Amino acid sequence: MTRLKFGRAIARGALVSALATSMMATTVLAEPPVDLSKWSPEYVRSIAGTEEFDTAQECSQVTPLDYSGHLTFWYQGVFEGDPDLLRQYYKDFFEAFRKTYPNIQLEEQALTYNDLLDKFRTALLGNAGPMVVRLQILGGVEFASKGYLEELKPEDVGWSTEDFWPGAMKSVTWEGKTYGVPTNNETMALIWNADIFKRAGLDPDKAPATWDDVVTYSKQIHDKVGVAGYGLVARKNAGNTPYRFMPQLWGYGGGVFDEADASPTYGEVRLNSEASKRALQASYDMYVRDKSVPVSALTNQQADNQPLFLAGQLGMMISHPSDYNVMLDLQKKATGDDQAKAQTVIDNMRYGLIPTGPDGRRAVVFGGSNMHILKPEYVEGGKVDEAAARAIICFWTSPEWSLKMAYAGSNPGNLNGFKTKWMKERLDNIKFLDVTTSMLPYGVPFPALPETPEIMNIIVPDMLQNALTGAMTVDQAADDAAEKVKALTDGGGL
Amino acid sequence: MTIVTGHPGAPGKIRAARPGILRQMWMSRADYLYVLPAIVVMLIVIAYPIYYTIDLSFFKTPPGLQLRDKIFIGIDNYTAILTSEVFWRVTLNTVIWTLASTVIAFVLGYGAALALHRDFIGRGVLRAILIIPWVISAVAASYIWKWIYHSDFGIIGAVLVQLGIVDRPPNFIDSVSTVLPSLIVVNIWREFPFAMIMLMAGLQTVPEQLLRAAKVDGASAWQRFWHVTFPYLSGVSTVTILLLAVANFNSFIIPWIMTGGGPSNASHIWITHIYELAFGRQRWGVAAAYSVLLFVILMTLGYFYVRALSGNEKKEGTS
Numbered sequence: 001m002t003r004l005k006f007g008r009a010i011a012r013g014a015l016v017s018a019l020a021t022s023m024m025a026t027t028v029l030a031e032p033p034v035d036l037s038k039w040s041p042e043y044v045r046s047i048a049g050t051e052e053f054d055t056a057q058e059c060s061q062v063t064p065l066d067y068s069g070h071l072t073f074w075y076q077g078v079f080e081g082d083p084d085l086l087r088q089y090y091k092d093f094f095e096a097f098r099k100t101y102p103n104i105q106l107e108e109q110a111l112t113y114n115d116l117l118d119k120f121r122t123a124l125l126g127n128a129g130p131m132v133v134r135l136q137i138l139g140g141v142e143f144a145s146k147g148y149l150e151e152l153k154p155e156d157v158g159w160s161t162e163d164f165w166p167g168a169m170k171s172v173t174w175e176g177k178t179y180g181v182p183t184n185n186e187t188m189a190l191i192w193n194a195d196i197f198k199r200a201g202l203d204p205d206k207a208p209a210t211w212d213d214v215v216t217y218s219k220q221i222h223d224k225v226g227v228a229g230y231g232l233v234a235r236k237n238a239g240n241t242p243y244r245f246m247p248q249l250w251g252y253g254g255g256v257f258d259e260a261d262a263s264p265t266y267g268e269v270r271l272n273s274e275a276s277k278r279a280l281q282a283s284y285d286m287y288v289r290d291k292s293v294p295v296s297a298l299t300n301q302q303a304d305n306q307p308l309f310l311a312g313q314l315g316m317m318i319s320h321p322s323d324y325n326v327m328l329d330l331q332k333k334a335t336g337d338d339q340a341k342a343q344t345v346i347d348n349m350r351y352g353l354i355p356t357g358p359d360g361r362r363a364v365v366f367g368g369s370n371m372h373i374l375k376p377e378y379v380e381g382g383k384v385d386e387a388a389a390r391a392i393i394c395f396w397t398s399p400e401w402s403l404k405m406a407y408a409g410s411n412p413g414n415l416n417g418f419k420t421k422w423m424k425e426r427l428d429n430i431k432f433l434d435v436t437t438s439m440l441p442y443g444v445p446f447p448a449l450p451e452t453p454e455i456m457n458i459i460v461p462d463m464l465q466n467a468l469t470g471a472m473t474v475d476q477a478a479d480d481a482a483e484k485v486k487a488l489t490d491g492g493g494l
Numbered sequence: 495m496t497i498v499t500g501h502p503g504a505p506g507k508i509r510a511a512r513p514g515i516l517r518q519m520w521m522s523r524a525d526y527l528y529v530l531p532a533i534v535v536m537l538i539v540i541a542y543p544i545y546y547t548i549d550l551s552f553f554k555t556p557p558g559l560q561l562r563d564k565i566f567i568g569i570d571n572y573t574a575i576l577t578s579e580v581f582w583r584v585t586l587n588t589v590i591w592t593l594a595s596t597v598i599a600f601v602l603g604y605g606a607a608l609a610l611h612r613d614f615i616g617r618g619v620l621r622a623i624l625i626i627p628w629v630i631s632a633v634a635a636s637y638i639w640k641w642i643y644h645s646d647f648g649i650i651g652a653v654l655v656q657l658g659i660v661d662r663p664p665n666f667i668d669s670v671s672t673v674l675p676s677l678i679v680v681n682i683w684r685e686f687p688f689a690m691i692m693l694m695a696g697l698q699t700v701p702e703q704l705l706r707a708a709k710v711d712g713a714s715a716w717q718r719f720w721h722v723t724f725p726y727l728s729g730v731s732t733v734t735i736l737l738l739a740v741a742n743f744n745s746f747i748i749p750w751i752m753t754g755g756g757p758s759n760a761s762h763i764w765i766t767h768i769y770e771l772a773f774g775r776q777r778w779g780v781a782a783a784y785s786v787l788l789f790v791i792l793m794t795l796g797y798f799y800v801r802a803l804s805g806n807e808k809k810e811g812t813s
Contacts, residue, residue, distance in 0.1 A: 118773040125561055145558045228646070236756050237774055295645035298668040298757040308646070450558040454775045462758070469670045471758040491556050494578045494771075494780060 032162045034415045039441050041434035049424030053416065055398040056100045062158040063391035068103035071388040072380065074120065075134035076369055077110025079303070083325035085408045093405055097395050104388045113239045117453060124148055128380045132389045134183060134396070136239065137171045137368045138446045138453055144172075144179040145450040150373045150384075153178040157394040163414050167366045167445045174448070181397045182413035184406035185368035187439035188243065189432070190355065191323055192316040193309065195348040200224040200315070207352030211251050214316065214355055215285050215292075221315040222292035230286055231305040231317030232293040234464040240302040242446075242456040243365050244318045245283070245464060247354050250363035250444055252279035256455055256485060259447045260363055266447050269489075271463070272475075272482035275357075280467055280474050287468045298465055306330065310342050321436040322409030324349060351432035353439060366443030368413060371396060411437060451488050459484050544789070551783035557776050564779065571783035580759060580767075587674060588763040591749075592742040595681045600735055602682065603689020608719075610690070611697045621694075628687035636751035639680045643667050643752075667753055670760035677749050677761055681742065689734050696730030697723070732802040740795050743788075764788055 034047055056065060078087050094108060109130070111119055117139055123129045129148070143149050154161050161169060164182045172180035194204035200221040208214045218229025233240045250260040254276030257266040270276055286293045294300065294308065306323065308314040310330050317323075327349065331342035356362040371393045376384045395401055403417035407426055417423060427433055446452050463481035466472040472480060519526060551571055553564035575581045610621050627635065642649045643666035651663020666676040700723050708718045746765045749755060755762035755770060762770070764784065772781035 121773065121776065142557060146560045148560070234757075236754050237770070238754075295663075295665055295668050296647075299640070299645075299753055313647075454557060458770070458774055461756075465756050465758040469668075469758045469760070471670055471760075488557075491554070494574055494580065494777070 032415055034418055036441075039438075041438050044418060044423075044434065044437050045427060047419050047423075048427055049419070049421045051399075051416065051419040053399040053420060055096075055395060055400045058158055058398060059100070059391060059394040062156075062394045063101070063387045065100060066103060067101065067387050067391065069385040069388035070105045071107070071132065071385055071392060072130040073106060073108045073132045073134075073392060074116070074130040075108065075110060076113055076116050076136055079112045083322050083408050084329050085325050086322065086405075089404050089407050093396070093401055096401075097392060100395065101388075101391055104385075104391060106388075106392070114237060123380075124378050127378050127382070129374050129378045131379050131384045132371060132373055132392060134369050134371045135180075137168070137182075137185075137366070137370060138456055140172050140180050140370050140372060141174050141448045142450040142453055143372065144174040144177075148374055148378050149179040150375050151177050152180055152373050152393075154181050154397070157181055157390050157397060159394075159397060159414060163416055165366075165413070165415065165440070165443075167443055168368060168370070168413060170445050170448055171366075171368075172370050172372075180370040180372040181393055183369045183371055183396050183402055184410040184413045185366060185440070185443070186320065186406070186410035187364040187366060187436055187443045188247075188318050188320055188354065189364075189436045189439055190316060190352045191309070191319050191432075192350050192352070193312065193314070193345060193348050194350050195344065196221055196225055196227065196312065196315045204348075205350065207350070208316070208355050211248055211279070211282055211355050211357055215282050215290070218286050218292040218315065219290040222290065225315070227313045227315060228294045228308065229290075229292040229315045231302070231309065231314050232283060232286060232297040233300065233302055233305065234283070234287075234297050234461055234468060235299055235301050236461040236465065237457050238301045238461070239457070241461045241464070243367060244302070245279075245460060246444070246446075246456075247318065247364045248282060249276055249279040251355065251357035251361055252276070252282070253357055253359060253361060254279050256460070257447055260444045264447065266449055266489075269482045269485050271460075271485055272478040277474055277478045278358075280463065280478055283464060284467050284474050288470065298468060310334075310345050311338075312341060312345050318354065320409045321351070321430055321433045324351075324431045325408045349432075351435040353435065354442070362442045363444050364439045364442050366440075366445045368410065370413075411440065449489070451485075454488060455485055459488070547782045547785050547789070550779055551786050553779045553782075555776060555778040561778060567779070571780050572787075575780065575783055575787070580762075583759060584762045584764060584767045587761065588743065590674060591678060591681070591745070591763050592739055594675075594678045595685060595742045595745075596735060596738040598678075599682045599685040599738055600689045600731070602686040603691075603734070604693055604731075606686065606690040607693035607697060608723075610694060624690060625687045627684050628691075632684060632747040633751060635680070635684060636748050639748075640667070640752050643676055667761075668757055670758050673753055673757065673761045677752060680748055680752070681745060684748070685738060685741070689738060692730055692734040692737075693727060696727045699730075700726040729802070729805065732805075733799065736795060736799040736802060740792060740799070743792060743795070 035043070059065075078090055090110075094106070098104075098106065113136060116135065120129065120133060120135070120139075120143075124143075135143070140149070154163060159181070161178075165185050168182035168185050169178070172178055172182065190207050192207060197217075198204040200217075201224060202217060202220060208217045214230055221227065221229035233244050235241055249255060252275045254273050255270045257270060258264045258268060259266065287297065294305070294314070296304065302317070302319060305314060305317050305319075306326055307330060309317055309323075310327050324346075327342070327346050331339060331346055334342045354362060354364050373384060373386070373389045373393070376382055396405065397414050399412065399414050399416035399420050400422065402414040403412040403420055403422050403426070406412055406417075407422070408430055412418060412423070446456060449455075459481050462484075463477045466480060467474050467477035471477075513521070550564070552566060552568060554567045554570070555561055555564050559565075606624055610617055610624075644651070645663060645665045645668045648663055648666070650666070651660075654660045655663060665672060667673050704722050705718055708722055713721065744765055745763065746769065749761050749763055750766050750769065753761045755766045765788075768781050768784045768788070771777045771784065
């Protein structure tokens with residue numbers, strides 16, 4: 001069983017803690033509600049259910065519960081790859097908010113991850129944005145740097161900066177000022193099918209330790225079992241691609257800049273470093289040399305890998321803890337023999353830490369979302385109902401709702417969420433949650449630059465596609481991408 | 495306007511001096527008042543966006559700045575576009591996409607129209623079936639075709655593997671060499687019913703007695719088609735081809751949904767590239783310059799379309 005393998009990870013606790021502390025340190029680590037230096041599956045279990053929170057009472061200190069107002073709100077909502085459980089929590093949230101603040105007229109609009117940035121940018125050009133927006137973690141700095149967002153820190157909505165992951169606060173900080181409050185933070189893990197591993201002659205309960213092992217395992221699975229070994233994703237304009245490639249890039253010691261270093265300056269482009277090229281070469285080896293990954297990786301996203309995995313056609317993939325619940329949902333929809341086959345796959349699902357690079361470096365994207373308030377001049381109608389805006393941000397980022405809204409797929413942005421009874425409940429109910437939670441200290445935030453969305457959504461996937469289609473060699477693709485990043489950050493380029 | 499005084503047939507007719515344009519407008523002021531609301535609407539929704547796009551094409555819009563803080567750079571965007579390798583690649587893709595889609599859809603539509611013009615049992619049903627690709631949503635069609643083409647589990651690949659024709663499913667949309675032809679097939683499938691409908695309408699105008707007379711004179715089926723039907727359809731054919739060409743030049747849904755312009759830009763055509771530049775990369779200035787170039791090309795096509803239409807009207811007027 002996977003959990004046994006964490007003994008090794010826990011044994012390295014001291015090292016991890018040191019790394020985590022250095023990686024996540026931003027301003028001054030005052031006194032967070034949890035001890036980040038002790039972070040481990042056991043520690044997370046030990047604090048779960050130790051404290052009670054009353055959301056309505058806490059938020060009433062920010063905005064009185066009888067406040068009467070109007071609020072427009074856009075958010076990155078659930079999409080086809082999310083489990084039904086999450087859909088229910090989203091529904092519950094809006095019901096609870098309306099019940100708590102019955103006099104706030106809320107107009108909310110859900111958008112998918114891939115559509116939100118485009119629509120939000122377009123709306124802002126016409127000064128037709130919402131009053132409050134919940135954006136993916138890589139979006140905030142772009143809009144803060146352009147001056148669209150109001151300054152907003154956790155203290156403005158009843159919380160303290162120390163209540164949130166330092167890495168998450170970095171993603172809402174631009175030129176020393178804070179422009180948002182994190183709602184949830186996530187790190188992914190490696191998921192594999194133990195049965196496929198067994199049939200391929202691999203240890204069914206042992207995850208590949210390094211990225212080089214992933215390449216080897218993927219080939220072995222493909223050659224011996226005849227299914228795709230690893231769920232590579234290289235589609236352009238899809239958030240899934242950087243979330244899966246960047247851990248590999250950082251693991252090998254590469255990066256777009258120095259974002260994986262303790263104190264990044266983003267001054268030097270490293271996409272064409274030898275380490276970055278080794279990471280790209282690993283993808284090339286799987287896709288071109290060994291043909292051990294889905295051919296459709298260039299046009300597919302992770303939502304396409306999930307049914308493949310459930311059908312027993314995929315050996316390994318990187319994904320959220322929510323994938324276990326997604327598989328359960330998909331399995332319920334299957335019929336006849338397919339349902340039994342799907343159950344077999346679910347029984348054989350294993351979660352492990354994301355592999356390391358050759359030098360033992362383990363990294364994962366520190367993902368999540370943040371909430372922001374817009375300046376009135378960019379909002380439809382030219383007014384922002386500040387009190388209503390703060391009320392919904394307080395509500396969503398509360399220990400209770402920041403946990404519930406991340407129940408199956410992520411982690412609470414508010415660290416107090418880990419202490420709630422719901423955290424204890426989800427540790428018992430959501431299988432493998434402790435694995436993805438254990439990955440949090442390895443999280444590397446995306447570069448806090450306005451150019452990051454283009455780098456992650458366009459340039460990095462383009463680099464992968466150029467190498468994997470043979471349009472360029474690995475070296476050329478890496479050099480080309482590095483040139484594009486440099487041109488972009490210098491203010492030029494096409 | 496020419497004013498003729500006296501009896502038209504009378505000798506010594508006198509031509510009055512042509513009044514100035516402002517005077518002419520003043521004389522027809524009531525007419526202008528009637529169309530004023532339409533003119534105002536057109537100025538707002540057509541003229542201003544065109545002006546704004548042209549204006550924007552001379553500015554740089556870095557991702558860290560708002561659009562209102564754009565930086566004037568003269569014709570640098572145009573220079574950058576025309577000297578960029580991607581531009582020429584995307585242009586070549588666009589030309590291939592537009593030409594192949596237009597010509598093949600037209601030829602197939604022509605054939606289908608001729609076949610369906612004859613009377614046979616089930617003609618109505620067949621006509622309804624052939625129109626389906628054109629009436630269903632392009633978005634839905636794109637997703638369906640994406641699964642048909644899927645490089646690992648697509649229907650075509652599965653059938654070919656089952657029949658033992660290939661060992662591995664063919665790579666349709668994940669290869670730089672096959673992606674564009676694969677998308678063109680989908681586009682043709684979507685568009686040939688349009689050509690078919692246009693030409694079926696045109697076929698109704700071919701005089702039956704002329705075809706019968708030609709038959710009596712011993713003309714073969716080919717000769718009847720070539721010397722009677724084809725010339726009669728030349729007007730509607732020109733219009734159909736131009737409409738198809740403009741629609742194909744502006745195609746967005748199929749390539750965007752199926753491949754997003756990838757892999758490696760191999761299926762990017764102008765519209766998808768402009769969309770990506772503007773909304774994915776916020777290069778509003780560059781995207782505007784691209785749009786201006788596209789506008790010029792489409793206006794040229796539009797000119798020929800209008801000429802073709804007025805040519806048809808002339809023919810109809812004289813016949």
